Structures are given as C-alpha cells and as structure tokens.
Amino acid sequence: NAGVTQTPKFQVLKTGQSMTLQCAQDMNHEYMSWYRQDPGMGLRLIHYSVGAGITDQGEVPNGYNVSRSTTEDFPLRLLSAAPSQTSVYFCASSSRGTGNTIYFGEGSWLTVV
Amino acid sequence: LAKTTQPISMDSYEGQEVNITCSHNNIATNDYITWYQQFPSQGPRFIIQGYKTKVTNEVASLFIPADRKSSTLSLPRVSLSDTAVYYCLVGSTSGTYKYIFGTGTRLKVLA
Numbered sequence: 001n002a003g004v005t006q007t008p009k010f011q012v013l014k015t016g017q018s019m020t021l022q023c024a025q026d027m028n029h030e031y032m033s034w035y036r037q038d039p040g041m042g043l044r045l046i047h048y049s050v051g052a053g054i055t056d057q058g059e060v061p062n063g064y065n066v067s068r069s070t071t072e073d074f075p076l077r078l079l080s081a082a083p084s085q086t087s088v089y090f091c092a093s094s095s096r097g098t099g100n101t102i103y104f105g106e107g108s109w110l111t112v113v
Numbered sequence: 114l115a116k117t118t119q120p121i122s123m124d125s126y127e128g129q130e131v132n133i134t135c136s137h138n139n140i141a142t143n144d145y146i147t148w149y150q151q152f153p154s155q156g157p158r159f160i161i162q163g164y165k166t167k168v169t170n171e172v173a174s175l176f177i178p179a180d181r182k183s184s185t186l187s188l189p190r191v192s193l194s195d196t197a198v199y200y201c202l203v204g205s206t207s208g209t210y211k212y213i214f215g216t217g218t219r220l221k222v223l224a
Contacts, residue, residue, distance in 0.1 A: 004156075031210045033210075033212065035214070041216075042198075042200070042214055042215065042216045042217050043157070043200070043214040044214075045211065045212065045213055045214075048210060048211060048212075050210050056211070058211065058213075059213065088154075090156045090157075092156075094210075094212075100145055100147055100162075100202065100204035100205065100212060101147060101159050101162060102147075102149070102157075102159070102202075102212060103159075104156030104157050104158065105156055106155065106156055107154070107155070107156055
C-alpha cells in the first residue's frame with residue numbers, strides 16, 4: 001500500500017540548475033498538491049491540481065511549474081534553482097470521497113547551493 | 114477559504130490532557146474541520162475530522178461548538194511521543210480544493 005510516493009528523497013542543486021521532483025499516488029485521488037516547508041515553519045501551498053489536465057497556483061508558485069497528465073502523477077519542476085528554494089517539499093493527495101483528508105508523501109529535501 | 118488561527122506553541126507534562134483550540138471565523142456551511150499531526154522530518158498525518166458537535170477516535174477528540182467558528186482538539190493523557198506540530202485545516206470537497214494550512218501549534222510534552 002504505497003500511498004503517495006516522492007522521489008528523490010534528497011537532492012543538492014547548484015544555483016541556476018533545473019530539476020523535477022516526482023510524485024505519484026496509487027489511491028486514484030483526483031486532488032494533488034505540492035507544499036514547501038522551510039525549517040521551523042508551516043506548510044505553504046505551491047501548486048495544486050483538481051484532476052488530470054487541470055492545475056492552479058497556490059500561495060508561493062513563483063519559480064515552480066507543474067503539470068498533471070495522468071491522475072497518478074504530479075511532478076514539480078524547478079526552473080532555475082535559487083538558494084531561497086532550499087526547503088522540504090511535500091506532495092499530497094486527497095479525494096472527494098475522503099472529505100478533505102489529505103495524504104502526504106514522506107518529503108523531498110532540497111538544498112540549493 | 115477559512116483562515117485558521119492557532120496558538121504558536123504549548124507545553125504540557127506527560128499524563129495530562131492537552132486541548133488545542135483553532136479559530137476559523139469564516140468557516141463555510143460545507144466546510145469540514147480536520148486536524149493533522151506532524152513529527153520532525155515527516156509529512157503531516159490525519160488525526161481526526163468533524164463537522165459539528167463532538168467526534169472521538171482512538172487517539173483524540175474533536176469538539177466543535179454550534180456556531181462552528183472554532184474547534185478544539187483534545188489529546189488525553191499525552192506522552193513524550195505526542196510532541197509534534199498540530200495543524201487544523203478547514204475545507205470542503207465542494208470548494209476550490211485550495212487547502213491552506215495555518216502556522217500550526219508546536220506541542221512539547223515534558224517528562
């Protein structure tokens with residue numbers, strides 16, 4: 001029972017590099033989202049999707065792109081990494097059938113040097 | 114979206130009951146209230162969810178007054194392992210799905 005799976009778990013990037021954080025869920029949830037969490041801080045919504053082909057911006061979308069080509073996958077792309085994007089990134093999913101019960105992945109630790 | 118307000122931090126001793134209150138003055142008719150727990154280096158996980166009155170499960174109780182403008186998470190007889198950040202989230206599956214978390218409450222349980 002995998003739930004929400006994120007890869008990679010740890011990544012170090014140089015300033016200006018691009019990369020993609022992968023997220024997959026096997027629960028057939030229509031809603032998926034990405035959050036970032038800076039040390040000692042709360043969760044901030046980056047982007048979210050209510051279904052395949054539909055995405056929208058959250059609280060802090062600048063510097064990130066997303067796409068949702070399938071129900072299962074919701075990758076997060078960093079276009080040109082900056083030290084301010086050093087953070088822990090959490091992918092999450094939920095379903096109408098579960099109210100707003102959100103299931104989170106284990107997180108991806110990103111350091112930009 | 115209902116903005117939530119919680120105390121930033123709380124301390125408690127082992128064996129005590131802990132009550133964490135969340136204010137959500139702009140809650141909508143279709144909104145549910147859900148509480149999550151987050152340990153360091155982990156993603157948040159679901160604790161309890163409710164719409165009105167009282168809900169109880171094996172780990173916590175959730176009290177919601179009639180006006181639903183606040184809710185209280187109650188943790189009975191906490192232990193050191195309950196040290197975590199607790200978030201309350203208000204949202205509806207008939208809304209925008211734009212789930213915004215508040216700052217959370219950092220609970221520290223002392224021996």
